[in-house]
Amino acid sequence: MSTTRSSPESVRLDDAARAGWLYYVAGNTQDEIARKLGVSRQSAQRLVAMAVSERLIKVRVDHPIARCMDLAQSLSDRFGLMSCEVVPSDPDAPGLLTGIAIAAAAELEKTLKSPERRIISLGTGRALKATVEQLPRMACPQHVVVSRLGNMMQDGSATPYNATISLAERIGSPHYPYPLPVLARDPAELAIMRQQEAVRNTISLCEQAHMSLVGIGQMDRNAPLVVDGFVSGAEMEQLAASGAVGEITSWVYDQSGRVIDCDLTARVASAPLPHAAERPVIAVATGAAKLAAIRAALIGRLVNGLITSEATAERLLAP
Template sequence: MDRKTTSTGDGRNPAAPPPEFDDVVVWAAWLYYVDEMTQAEIAQHLGVSRASVANYLQDARRSGVVTIRVDGGTLEHVTLSRTLAERFGLASASVVPALPDAPVDDRLGAAAARVLTRSLVPGDIVGVAWGRTILAAARAAEPTSVADLTIVQVSGSSASSADFAPELCTTLLANQLGARCVNLHAPAVLSSRDLKERLLEEPSLKRQFGLIRSATKIAFGVGELGPESTFAKSEMIAAETLAEARRDFDAKGVIIGRMIDHRGAPVASPIEDGIVGISLEDLRRVPYRLCAAGGVKKIEAIRAALAGGYATHFVTDSATAEALLSVP
């Protein structure tokens, strides 16, 4: 049958295809799969109904004009994602391919931004931590039409000049999403518990912490404790104090300035009494907790964070996923 003149079944004949196409089915398939037009746009272009376009596309698959193939690597990452979610009791896990020559923070940040923005609903209050991966997520986030969003900083500000400072991550994400921004105007670490407790009695900070505890979602990373780590370079803690925490307290990782052991339990670190920011207990109370972390150096820290149940949703790379699953 010559489909150039075939009726659509809705009383209308399609426009004649350009000479380079065999028939209207091939033309419709090209417009859909190559030019990425919607079925509604194709229907208008051809002068037929959307139902006719759907029939053309189905005919293209049946006849072999279009062949859909799922890449084996993609299937592997889907399997890794499901296995990770099952192993660590996650609502979901997303695994991106590991690329040796590409910065892992940028790729994980971009993936985390996609996961986070897809989850947003009107009225969400999103807590934002800090670090290179979270900054990359803020930069990669695309504007959204979701109304009444609030982005709130969950950790005090650092004196460091590093570009991954808490207030920058929060401000940038809020600007990208067109959301209200609430920064936490207090140092990340104070010199004593007494000073911290007195500062947190200030009405403005009490309101801010009330907002933090009302967060419906939170995005955070996981840090390791080596001398070249983000935590070390944040200047929140002296190098010798960090070494002491690793040696004397068996600290394995850090989440939003809070150190954890191999089980994910809080570690009584030398700076714990002076930290201004969300507690690990309050972190666990946030309904949707997106953790984005990867890299060989962070395996021990990430495993500890997942064991502690701090994440409900997890974004990582395939090499990290395989390493996390390699230990029974």
């Protein structure tokens, strides 16, 4: 079987999906799959492997693990969160995003299932991109997806970690990319940009969002802001020296979670942070490097929800 329109690529993916289905859902051995699909056993194995590596196979564990739930409860109590999810860590791969991406996708899916129109605003980042990839395709023309920040450099080139478009495409919703670059050249340019109707409209949508998902960036040489080229390594060091510990949608904040008043902040074009909002603003972040950034965001009530890993949750609660 193949799609009516059969490019060699899609035929192969079809077979991979089929093999994956037979393996994981129907419980066939690869030998049986090989016979059913009329290929060699090795090829069947490759197809199954491809189904996994192409992320066609989505696995979730449907059981509340007590320790994780305890941690989530403690975090909620300590930082007054509306929602908190803690997923098990793999001690050897603490940075793995898959786990929290699955959890974040489940959270997002709850909102998406609403028959009412929902406005969903998203930040950027690897965690959010991974989250969207864990979401099943579903038809949600009633919702709206809006980006909280641009995905362009000043020169117009795009960054790869754009979750908005992927999400909108996956669920068939209208979407609003953020119509500005991440940073303006200077405050004056920013003021002019903000006058545009498209910009005002998009920011207004972000304010109204029924749910927001954001990533959290740390302040070191491996920070997203540096890696993606928005800030130089030297600038980053200067920021960190002046007390910056993290950023959300490019708004840089100190250890109390207060946005820092600096040259960079004066040029950030992103939608304003929904500080202490009554609507869910959920951070998706994990890893030792982001600890201080996450803690500050929680302290400053920059977010009211968190999805993180067991190991990170423990260390957030530690001192």
